[in-house]
Amino acid sequence: MATYTRSSAWNNGGTFANTDLLWYAKGVGVMQGRALDDLSSWWFFAAIHGEYVSTSGFPGWGGLPSPPPTPTAPEPSSGIEGEYWDQCQHQSWYFLPWHRGYLIALEAQIRAAVIALGGPSGWALPYWNYFGSGDQYKIPPAFTQTTLPDGSPNPLFVAARYGPNGDGSIFVPTSAAVSGGPVNDQCMSNDIYTGNDAVTPPPGFGGPSTGFSHSGSTSGNVENNPHNLVHVFVGGTAPGGATYGLMSDPGLAALDPIFYLHHANIDRMWAVWNSNPANANPADPTWLNGPASTGEREFVMPMPQGVEWVYTPAEMTSLSPLNYTYDDLVAPAPPTNLTGTILAARLKTLGSSTAAIRVKEGVSVSNASARMELVGASEQPLRIERLGAATSVRLDPVVVSKVSESLNTAAETLAPDRIFLNLENIRGAHDAVALNVYVNLPEGSDPSDHPELLAGSVGLFGMRRASLADGQHAGTGLSFTLEITRIVDKLHADQQLKTGSIRVTIVPYRELPGQAQVTIGRVSMYRQGRQ
Amino acid sequence: MIDDDRCGAARTRNTVLIITAVAWGILAFESHSGLMTHCMTVNFGTLSVAVFTRHLFTMNSSPTLLTEWFVMLGAMMSPALIQPVRHLQVHSFTRRRARSIAVFVIGYIVIWMAVGSSLLGSQLLVEVTAPQSWLPAMAALVAAVAWQCAPIKQICLNRCHAHFDVPVFGLAADWGALRFGMIHGLWCAGSCWAVMLACMLLPRCHLFAMALATTIIGFERLERPQPPSWRLRGLGKLFRLVRTRARSLWICRGRQWS
Numbered sequence: 130m131a132t133y134t135r136s137s138a139w140n141n142g143g144t145f146a147n148t149d150l151l152w153y154a155k156g157v158g159v160m161q162g163r164a165l166d167d168l169s170s171w172w173f174f175a176a177i178h179g180e181y182v183s184t185s186g187f188p189g190w191g192g193l194p195s196p197p198p199t200p201t202a203p204e205p206s207s208g209i210e211g212e213y214w215d216q217c218q219h220q221s222w223y224f225l226p227w228h229r230g231y232l233i234a235l236e237a238q239i240r241a242a243v244i245a246l247g248g249p250s251g252w253a254l255p256y257w258n259y260f261g262s263g264d265q266y267k268i269p270p271a272f273t274q275t276t277l278p279d280g281s282p283n284p285l286f287v288a289a290r291y292g293p294n295g296d297g298s299i300f301v302p303t304s305a306a307v308s309g310g311p312v313n314d315q316c317m318s319n320d321i322y323t324g325n326d327a328v329t330p331p332p333g334f335g336g337p338s339t340g341f342s343h344s345g346s347t348s349g350n351v352e353n354n355p356h357n358l359v360h361v362f363v364g365g366t367a368p369g370g371a372t373y374g375l376m377s378d379p380g381l382a383a384l385d386p387i388f389y390l391h392h393a394n395i396d397r398m399w400a401v402w403n404s405n406p407a408n409a410n411p412a413d414p415t416w417l418n419g420p421a422s423t424g425e426r427e428f429v430m431p432m433p434q435g436v437e438w439v440y441t442p443a444e445m446t447s448l449s450p451l452n453y454t455y456d457d458l459v460a461p462a463p464p465t466n467l468t469g470t471i472l473a474a475r476l477k478t479l480g481s482s483t484a485a486i487r488v489k490e491g492v493s494v495s496n497a498s499a500r501m502e503l504v505g506a507s508e509q510p511l512r513i514e515r516l517g518a519a520t521s522v523r524l525d526p527v528v529v530s531k532v533s534e535s536l537n538t539a540a541e542t543l544a545p546d547r548i549f550l551n552l553e554n555i556r557g558a559h560d561a562v563a564l565n566v567y568v569n570l571p572e573g574s575d576p577s578d579h580p581e582l583l584a585g586s587v588g589l590f591g592m593r594r595a596s597l598a599d600g601q602h603a604g605t606g607l608s609f610t611l612e613i614t615r616i617v618d619k620l621h622a623d624q625q626l627k628t629g630s631i632r633v634t635i636v637p638y639r640e641l642p643g644q645a646q647v648t649i650g651r652v653s654m655y656r657q658g659r660q
Numbered sequence: 661m662i663d664d665d666r667c668g669a670a671r672t673r674n675t676v677l678i679i680t681a682v683a684w685g686i687l688a689f690e691s692h693s694g695l696m697t698h699c700m701t702v703n704f705g706t707l708s709v710a711v712f713t714r715h716l717f718t719m720n721s722s723p724t725l726l727t728e729w730f731v732m733l734g735a736m737m738s739p740a741l742i743q744p745v746r747h748l749q750v751h752s753f754t755r756r757r758a759r760s761i762a763v764f765v766i767g768y769i770v771i772w773m774a775v776g777s778s779l780l781g782s783q784l785l786v787e788v789t790a791p792q793s794w795l796p797a798m799a800a801l802v803a804a805v806a807w808q809c810a811p812i813k814q815i816c817l818n819r820c821h822a823h824f825d826v827p828v829f830g831l832a833a834d835w836g837a838l839r840f841g842m843i844h845g846l847w848c849a850g851s852c853w854a855v856m857l858a859c860m861l862l863p864r865c866h867l868f869a870m871a872l873a874t875t876i877i878g879f880e881r882l883e884r885p886q887p888p889s890w891r892l893r894g895l896g897k898l899f900r901l902v903r904t905r906a907r908s909l910w911i912c913r914g915r916q917w918s
Contacts, residue, residue, distance in 0.1 A: 602885065
């Protein structure tokens, strides 16, 4: 029996009648009362995730709207900063284990404050399950109140939290919230942590193999959707478009108390994913032992009483040894033969109905090792304007013929090529951006009329940091891989793949502010299949 | 695109490492057999400056010097090319990969040969004016340490990690690969010129100094990009690696929390 159980923030309507939230607010208040250089302060913990303490202008911490009144002094010694700050792992297979340790450390600090205030010794961080029933896609109301029940200021209230429409209404646009809402939990059907297969698009559920990755390139599937999208939608863009909400940028996000409830939900999703015996975390020693094992920074957190805690992903793989659990770890029943179902649907689209039936009946599918190969690419960088942009991805006829041959000869015993669309080196200055990506969307048509052409949605959380030439990603920007096999199958069946190019249309969820300056270095298409 | 082809990545790495090993073999052979003509081993102190200079340039003909520089480049800098070469491979059409890599390498070498001409010129000048003297080498070493600690060194290192949006069709692909190679070469040269010059000006122990410099160059390239600042760079990653291994061997992790 675990000592600490994390429960839904929406218990008791998500108000302060939920004592988990009330004590969280009081604990946050205590931590916010400490100085920046205090290792147990709210500000120090936010800086562990990422910081702009000495940046002038937005998003420098000195220029953020209050509340919270974010300090920029006194700074700790450079040694302490170097050891603890700017540690969060993104676009990496360390994303999940690093954040699990981070939550435990923050929780220990809050719990110590709660106990000192006379609260429950078993207090645990609540989670915000935006996929829950009813209107749980909305932020729990306790975060929107300016005062606590006793009339004192509410530490959970944040001024720079603007929401998906930039109007201060905070919700996550799931399909329950908005028709065609882009935020979903489809990643839960993945069965590979790092890598890809028929039910797992690259780079896998947990993210690509990397070293220490404070700012990286390609997010794992759970990191891209829902994690990144929730960040950019909750943070949102300020009215006027000059700035964005705290949650939208890794260097600001952990200043907002809702951050930890969002990550508790991501952590819960990982635990649910792990509860399926078919899903395994990496066994690679490089993952298990963390980046310190290859001479990079170690994962380290300040714990109460000044204790320094060094941890590795191996120690984060399971909640029970950590003495934690969630009140809801129920995994939806996994669909039977999902691989076969997907292949059957493909074969039907490609005109092999008989083979499709045989696949459904359970004929085994060959999983011959397949490699990625470039099929085509755009010839110019693409600047995303306020309402979006479109580009042509020129296809190489030699490689396209390989794809066509594979699709023509698709059979139940040999899986046809899978196709991926790559958005490479996305750079810009405004993180609060979510983009919908369409393939061959007719010019002038309403994108919402063509959900069948939607390749996917991406949130540009971390783009600003990834675009800094002297940042930890050398200014290379973010990249995304979207599976478009279903769309290309249809194009092939309709004889449209022979045109020599595909058209990719980028549609922002909300009109981009002028200063967003988002550019995509290259849009490319890859095949994965037999050579 | 995520590079999840571990076999392909290993092939690229191994090929580059073989080239590196061959270059080191040539250098070791030359050093052993005394064929490194620009490494002064003869005492010219008794000759007049005019005779000395004529003799020196006779021994160190341009093709010979540049060939030796080329081999030295292969030995010291090849490992630093694994990452950009792999990037080109993954982002190019399969049938164009070899061509793009070749063009990239040409661009890279052109820059380094130009830089090498300047460094070799400095070396010859020192050999003319202060043969067999440790003084110029020490001065170059001080400059190399200063450069190693300077913010500009970090800027160069950071740019070495940057990847290009590689064009893939026609001449644009060739030009893109050439440009990638030249720009990468420029930042690479900016990062490493000082330590290479220090090695070249040593009157003796070239091979040992080059091996040390190659180790520094290799390990500093494995570090993540960082904000430019004054700090000591080079073998930090190696030290951290050794420390971690030592910790795991002796289980001296006293910082557990429960």
